Structures are given as C-alpha cells and as structure tokens.
Amino acid sequence: MRPLPIPESLVDDLSPAPPPAMGAVFDALPTAYLLLRPDFTVAGVNREFLRVVGRRRAEVLDRDGSEVFPPSPDAPPEGRDLLRELFERVLHRHHPEVVPLLRYDPAPAGDGVPQERWWSLRVSPVLEDDRATLLLVHVEEVTGDAGDPRPDGAADPLPGATPWSRLQLEQARASQRASALAGTALRLASARTLSDVVRAVAGHGLAAIGADGAGIAVPAGDGWRLVGSSGFSDDHRRRWRTVPHDSPLPVCHSARTGERVLLPDAAATDAYHPEMARVRAENGRRAWATLPLLVGGEVVGGLAAGWAQDHAFTVEELELLDGCAAQCAQALERITGERSAAEEARSVRRTAETLQLSLLTRPPVREGLQLAVRYQPAARGAQVGGDWFDAFATRSGATVLVVGDVVGHDQVAAAAMGQLRNVVRGIAFDGDDRPATLLTRLDRAMSGLELEALATAVLAVVDPPVAGLASRRVRWSSAGHLPPLLRRAGGRVEVLDGGDDLMLGVDAASQRHEHLVDLEAGDGLVLYTDGLVERRGEHLDEGIRSIRTALQGPDPRSAGAWADALLATVRAGGVADDTALLVLQLDPDAAPARAVPQDSTVELVLPADPRSVRDARRATQRCCTRNGLDDDTTETAVLLTSELVTNAIVHGRSDARLRVVVDPGSVYVEVADDNDRVPVLQTHDDEALSGRGVSLLETAASRWGVAEAAIGKVVWFTLDRVR
Known part of the structure; x- marks a missing residue:
C-alpha cells in the first residue's frame, strides 16, 4: 500500500517546537551531540557531550572544533586535519557522513594530558533554504571496543585506524552500502518527479561511495532531458537541460547503447571527448561513471555520478552503482507511466529482490569445510519475504552458519531481514559466545532497538579444527525454526530436534537451549527455510520427509551438488515460498588436524x-x-x-x-x-x-x-x- 500524502494541516501540527523547548530537548538527549557553525566554531553542546569529553560548557562554546578534538597522533604526516576535512565535505555536499572508527584524543579539563580515545561520528548538515547553516555531530565513544592489536612495526594504511580496525571498517562499509541501497529503495518508492529520483539516488546510494554529484538522462522528443542533483550549479543545469540524441556526453552514450562508461580520473575524462574536458573545466569533477537504466531489457535512460577527485572504482562500488541504476530505472518506469499497473507491481518486487539478494553474500572459503548457499525466489507473482542465510568466519577461527525467516512477505520483512543479519554479524564476529547465547543477545537487541519483527532462525557454530581429530564439532540452537537435517556419510539421515524454543521477537527473556553434533569426514548438515519443504495441501512433515528421502541418495560430489539437487526437488513440486538453503559438508578426505598444519x-x-x-x-x-x-x-x-x-x-x-x-x-x-x-x-x-x-x-x-x-x-x- 502506498503511503498517503500528509495534509498541510498535519504538517503544520508537526512543525518544530519553539526554540527554548527544543533547546531543552537537545540538552537532555541521552547521547552526545554538538552543533558547529559554518566556520566550525562550536554553537552548542548537550550535557552528555560534556560528560564524555570531560569539559565544562564554557570551555567548549565558541571554540574551534579542532580545539575540542585536536589532531590525532596517527594523522597524516603532511599535517592534514581529517576531522576538519570531514566537516568541510558535509558542509559543502549537504550529505551526512559516518565514520565508524576514528581516533581523537581530547585533553581533560585543565592541563590534563590527552589519552588515547576512539570515536564513532555521524555528521549531518542542518539545511535552511538549501544552505547548510549548522552541522549536527553525533558522537559515540567506542574506546573499549576498538583497542589497538596492531603488531609492532606494522604499517597502517588507514590513518587513525589499526589493521584490525581496518577489517571492522570494511565490514562497516559493506553494511553501509547495503543500507544505502535500502535507503535509496525506500525514498524512490515515494518519488513523484525526476528531481525526486535524482535526489534519492544521489543523497543515499551514490553518497555512500563518495559521489558528490548525480544526474539522469531521459528521452525528450528527439533528444535527451538531463536532470542534475544539487551537486551541480543552476547554470550547468540550465545549459544542459536538453541535448541532442547524438550528444557525446557519456550519460547519453549509456542511454543510447546500454553500455557502462567509467572515467576514473581527469585524464580519462578529458580524453573521452572534448565536451567532457569542457564539463570538467566548468564543474571541477574529475571522475565519472555512467550506467544505462534498464527495465525488462529496454533502455529507458542513463544515470551519471561524478567525483571531485580521481576515483578508482572497486567491484563492490560497481555493484552498488548497478543496484542504484536498477532502482532508479524502476522508479522512472513508475513515474513516466510507461508500464501497466501489473508491470509496476513487478518492478517493486524486483527492487525488493535486488535489496534482498544484495545481503545474501557468498560463504567464506574454509579449509576442510565445503559450504554452499542458494536462494530461490518464490513462483512468479508471489511476494518477496524475509528469508536469509549467512556464513562467516569469526575472529577466533570458528565458522558461524545462520538461516532465518522474518514473518511477512513484503519490503518491510526484507528490510528487517537485513537488519537482523547485520546484528548477528556484529555480535558474533569478535566473540566466542555459544549459539544459544547469540540468539538470546539477538532477541534482546531486537527488543532494545525496537525492531518490530518476528522471525525464526537456526544458528550453528562450527568449532575450529582440533589437533589429532578429523571430526568437527557443531553447536547449534534454534529459535522456532525448522529442524536441521544431518546426513551421515553413506546415506543415513537424521532430523535434529531443536526443542520448543520461542521464535525471535516474542520474549527476549525466554530460555534458549544448545545442541551438539560431531561431523565426521563426508557428513553434511542442511539448514533451510520453509520454501524447501512447504507444499500446497501437504503438512510440513511430509515436505521434510521428502527432502530426507532425497538426501539418502548416493554420496554427493560436493556441498554445491547437494544444494542444486535439493532445489531441483523443490522446483519439481512447485515453489510456494522463497527458499534460503545452506549446506555444510565436512570434506570427505578430511585428515586429522595437526598442531602445526603441514597439508601440502x-x-x-x-x-x-x-x-x-x-x-x-x-x-x-x-x-x-x-x-x-x-x-x-x-x-x-x-x-x-x-x-x-x-x-x-x-x-x-x-x-x-x-x-x-x-x-x-x-x-x-x-x-x-x-x-x-x-x-x-x-x-x-x-x-x-x-x-x-x-x-x-x-x-x-x-x-x-x-x-x-x-x-x-x-x-x-x-x-x-x-x-
């Protein structure tokens, strides 16, 4: 159901409270905030900020932000102030930025000596008449979580972050990219004009990879209409409002041919065409990426993104660009009315599936273990849901496996799935908690973060190899999920009883139980959602019995072969629901682990x-x-x-x-x-x-x-x- 427009009277009722009341609210916020003026002097702070930095209000107000947060000891040797650069980017681009981990050492009040402190910052512009009048900085100290396990003498490629923090940053960036796609999808759903589309894509999806300008090209008569974001001046937007069909601009080339164009630096931009050299000279953007907007194989326009600095495109960024282009294309289709109502509904589904599939990553490569994951959408015309799988290695060397299903069949369920998946990764990666404890922590996080969702899940932890043993121990716990299936080498299949533990989101204080199973060489473990076993007119037990029979066949060539065979069984019976499937097999040739591995x-x-x-x-x-x-x-x-x-x-x-x-x-x-x-x-x-x-x-x-x-x-x- 589309959201109803908010009446003007209601908008008036929701207008901000008078400044004195808002100031009291700001000061009472339980998390640390400060306000900066455009010259980066402190305009205001709340009590929590003063507490975490150990200052009095008079010592902070009207001071330069760099004095409140002095340059990090790990700052670049050329004297760059990373924090000030962050403030300047947000001020000029009008886009929020998040720094998951950054070191700054504020000195205590008086003549105290600065001590190492680690922070997570979110800086947002406060806009008035399309102009940033203030910067709102949310500050969270994470010193106890960051640490500095950097080996002696190791070079640190990211100023202000340790190598261990670098891994955390990469994970945070991956999560940020997924969140950017989710945010873009949500905002595109309410877009009503071409400018709305550009603002949604530029302000959320493309901003996550540093793009500071965006535009689209759509057919207009015998040429193209270009619509640019706030990253382009009014003069540029007027000059390039319409261009001929054979325009040499790369965005028009992408819209004509369906080809992607990547210009990573000023040299490539200037060499592409003299017109692009002129564009760069006038707007200062050195790097460009343009992509076709495709709907059902038909090109309906082009998407352009620009960077003020040279920009080497990574595989992950190209995937996000493709995702933004796909979502943008679907929004254009809806806005221009070129498709029927049925096609419009399918485009919403494709957008949700793009978001859902972007969160279902490949499993890690783990020696001695074969891991295969599959996702099978429901039959044509069915709604998307919250099925997910995940597999990742922890800091201690264990392997975490998760399969879950959020109740519901819509984009809300898909978005909730993404949140739960990221929470599981966050709480499990650098700890040694057992499965039952991890599910309990996940349930409490859902309650504390007010994630209003119900979900089933089964979570298993494969212990690292033990010297002298060829077997691997698997600990698992189920939150109201379907029972795992254990296939022993030779064909015997067991249905593992997970008890009657409640599903997630019902009672965060409920007791959860853990189960143990040892895998020998050639044994396999199958985790799945109800799409694998649900058949119209049949009880779930019948579906489980059918899959169990399929597993009793000859020993598989690999975990991937088993996964494909099981999905083939589902297709033969008709797919009633989305299916998430994870198959783990202990290498049939696994040898006893040794204290010092000598595998050749x-x-x-x-x-x-x-x-x-x-x-x-x-x-x-x-x-x-x-x-x-x-x-x-x-x-x-x-x-x-x-x-x-x-x-x-x-x-x-x-x-x-x-x-x-x-x-x-x-x-x-x-x-x-x-x-x-x-x-x-x-x-x-x-x-x-x-x-x-x-x-x-x-x-x-x-x-x-x-x-x-x-x-x-x-x-x-x-x-x-x-x-």
Whole structure:
C-alpha cells in the first residue's frame, strides 16, 4: 500500500517546537551531540557531550572544533586535519557522513594530558533554504571496543585506524552500502518527479561511495532531458537541460547503447571527448561513471555520478552503482507511466529482490569445510519475504552458519531481514559466545532497538579444527525454526530436534537451549527455510520427509551438488515460498588436524565470480607459506595462479577448479574449467590489458601445459624451488 500524502494541516501540527523547548530537548538527549557553525566554531553542546569529553560548557562554546578534538597522533604526516576535512565535505555536499572508527584524543579539563580515545561520528548538515547553516555531530565513544592489536612495526594504511580496525571498517562499509541501497529503495518508492529520483539516488546510494554529484538522462522528443542533483550549479543545469540524441556526453552514450562508461580520473575524462574536458573545466569533477537504466531489457535512460577527485572504482562500488541504476530505472518506469499497473507491481518486487539478494553474500572459503548457499525466489507473482542465510568466519577461527525467516512477505520483512543479519554479524564476529547465547543477545537487541519483527532462525557454530581429530564439532540452537537435517556419510539421515524454543521477537527473556553434533569426514548438515519443504495441501512433515528421502541418495560430489539437487526437488513440486538453503559438508578426505598444519595440497571449487581470484590467491599463498616455500617462488606461484583463474572465470564462464600441491622440490598448480578452447601465446604488446597469461607462463614457469578433460580443459604449471 502506498503511503498517503500528509495534509498541510498535519504538517503544520508537526512543525518544530519553539526554540527554548527544543533547546531543552537537545540538552537532555541521552547521547552526545554538538552543533558547529559554518566556520566550525562550536554553537552548542548537550550535557552528555560534556560528560564524555570531560569539559565544562564554557570551555567548549565558541571554540574551534579542532580545539575540542585536536589532531590525532596517527594523522597524516603532511599535517592534514581529517576531522576538519570531514566537516568541510558535509558542509559543502549537504550529505551526512559516518565514520565508524576514528581516533581523537581530547585533553581533560585543565592541563590534563590527552589519552588515547576512539570515536564513532555521524555528521549531518542542518539545511535552511538549501544552505547548510549548522552541522549536527553525533558522537559515540567506542574506546573499549576498538583497542589497538596492531603488531609492532606494522604499517597502517588507514590513518587513525589499526589493521584490525581496518577489517571492522570494511565490514562497516559493506553494511553501509547495503543500507544505502535500502535507503535509496525506500525514498524512490515515494518519488513523484525526476528531481525526486535524482535526489534519492544521489543523497543515499551514490553518497555512500563518495559521489558528490548525480544526474539522469531521459528521452525528450528527439533528444535527451538531463536532470542534475544539487551537486551541480543552476547554470550547468540550465545549459544542459536538453541535448541532442547524438550528444557525446557519456550519460547519453549509456542511454543510447546500454553500455557502462567509467572515467576514473581527469585524464580519462578529458580524453573521452572534448565536451567532457569542457564539463570538467566548468564543474571541477574529475571522475565519472555512467550506467544505462534498464527495465525488462529496454533502455529507458542513463544515470551519471561524478567525483571531485580521481576515483578508482572497486567491484563492490560497481555493484552498488548497478543496484542504484536498477532502482532508479524502476522508479522512472513508475513515474513516466510507461508500464501497466501489473508491470509496476513487478518492478517493486524486483527492487525488493535486488535489496534482498544484495545481503545474501557468498560463504567464506574454509579449509576442510565445503559450504554452499542458494536462494530461490518464490513462483512468479508471489511476494518477496524475509528469508536469509549467512556464513562467516569469526575472529577466533570458528565458522558461524545462520538461516532465518522474518514473518511477512513484503519490503518491510526484507528490510528487517537485513537488519537482523547485520546484528548477528556484529555480535558474533569478535566473540566466542555459544549459539544459544547469540540468539538470546539477538532477541534482546531486537527488543532494545525496537525492531518490530518476528522471525525464526537456526544458528550453528562450527568449532575450529582440533589437533589429532578429523571430526568437527557443531553447536547449534534454534529459535522456532525448522529442524536441521544431518546426513551421515553413506546415506543415513537424521532430523535434529531443536526443542520448543520461542521464535525471535516474542520474549527476549525466554530460555534458549544448545545442541551438539560431531561431523565426521563426508557428513553434511542442511539448514533451510520453509520454501524447501512447504507444499500446497501437504503438512510440513511430509515436505521434510521428502527432502530426507532425497538426501539418502548416493554420496554427493560436493556441498554445491547437494544444494542444486535439493532445489531441483523443490522446483519439481512447485515453489510456494522463497527458499534460503545452506549446506555444510565436512570434506570427505578430511585428515586429522595437526598442531602445526603441514597439508601440502589445497583443492577448491571457485564460483564464476571475479572475487574468486582473490580466494585463489589467498589459498595458494597459504599452502606455499605453511610448507616452507621461499618468498620468491611463492609470489610467482600466486601471480601465475591469479592469471589462470582470471582466464577461467572470464573465458570459461563456469566454476573453476583449483588444485595446489607443494612437495620438497616444487609447487604444482592446476586450474580446470568447462571451456575446451586451448590458450595460445599472443604477440607481445606492452599496452595490452589482457592476453598476458600464456606469456607469463612461458616466462616464469619451470614447466607448463594444457590437458584435456571430460568437460573442458586443465591448465597446469610447475615451479621448482629456489635453492
């Protein structure tokens, strides 16, 4: 149901309270805030801020913000003030910014010596007539959570953050990107004009990756109409309000051809076309990305994003750009009325599915464990829901597995799913809590954060390997979820009883129970949502019995093969609901773990995803390092492996199979894919961006070759150890 417009009378009733009352509210807020003027002097603070920084109000008011937060000891050597740069960005871009972890050491009152302090900041502009008149800074101290586990002498690539904090920052950024997509989707749902669309995309999705300007191109007669965000001047918007159909602007090219254009720096922008050199000279934006807006395979316009500084685009940013473009396209379709009401409803579903799928990430690569995850949307015409899965490694080396289902079949359920998933990651990553405790903490967080949702979930923790044992212990707890299925090597299947623990969101104080199971080599554990076992006109027990029978077949080739076979069973019976599925299998060839690992072989199945290259490099480096291979040979092996896996992913368009074997005299690597085309040595070209893999093999490998396989080929090489 679309939200009803707010009557003008109600808007008047919701207008801000008189300043004295609002000032009292501000001062009584339980979290720390301060207000900065455009010259960054302190205009106001509340009592909680004074408490956390240990100052009196007279010592803070009208002082420069840099005096309240002096430069960090870890600030860049050239004297940059990171905090002041943050304030300036928010002031000029009119977009809030969040810094999850930053070190600043405010001195105590008097002549006290500054002590190391860590903070999380959110800086928001207070706008009046499209002009920032104040900056509202929310300050939260996280000193007790941040720590500084940096090894002695280790370089820190992020000023003000430790290497350990760097990992936390990356996780926070990933969560921020997902939240940006969610925020964009929510705001696009209420957009009524093209300007609304641009503001929604620029202010939430694109702002998360630092873009300070955005625009769209839509058909207008025999040309294009361009609509820009507040990041462009009025003069620019007037000059480029309409342009010819064959305009050389990259956003028009994307709208004409359906191709993405990336210009990462000023040189690329100027070289693209003289018109773009003129654009850069006039508005100062050095980097650009333009994407087609696609609906059902039809191009309906183009989306442009600009950066004032050079900007190297990461895979994650390109995914977010694609997500923003998809959401923007759906909004344009609705606004322009080019589709029927049924098509409009499907576009809302596609948007929600994009958000839902963006939160369902690939499982980690864990030696000795095979993990496979699948998500199967419900049949055409059904609504989206809150099904999710997750698998991630903890700081202690354990592996956390979660499958859950938020009650409901709409975008609200999908958004709640994303929140619960992120909370689980946050509370489980750097601790050693057991599954029942983690579910209890999640339930309490839902209550304390007022996440008004009901959900079932099963959470399992796979303990790290124990020296001398080939088995792995799994501890698990269920919050009203369907029972896990345990398949023993050989075909015996057990339905694990999780008891009668309440679902999440009912009673945060309810008692939860934990269960234990030991997995031997070849054993598998299946976690799933009701879409896997629910059939129209049948009891859930019948569906579970059907899946149990399917699991009793011959031993699987891999966890992925089992996951695909189970989903095939679901499709054959008709999909009544969304299905989230997670399959864990203990490697059938698992050997007892040793105190000092000496495994000389690594075998991985890598999905056809560019991120698999990173996993292959890491696995090769770990195998070589733990077997005492010298640094030079290790680096060469990693480089050649990266080239082979990249070629397999790009040209094979299938899963790649990696095998690394280190013996006393050499390292052997092979990469298999389903493409039977044999690589050939190409003419040397220093300017080429591809085609160098065979040339590298010819130059660096001791021996290499290509072997035929039943399906596709195997490319291999050997490197002799440096003596």
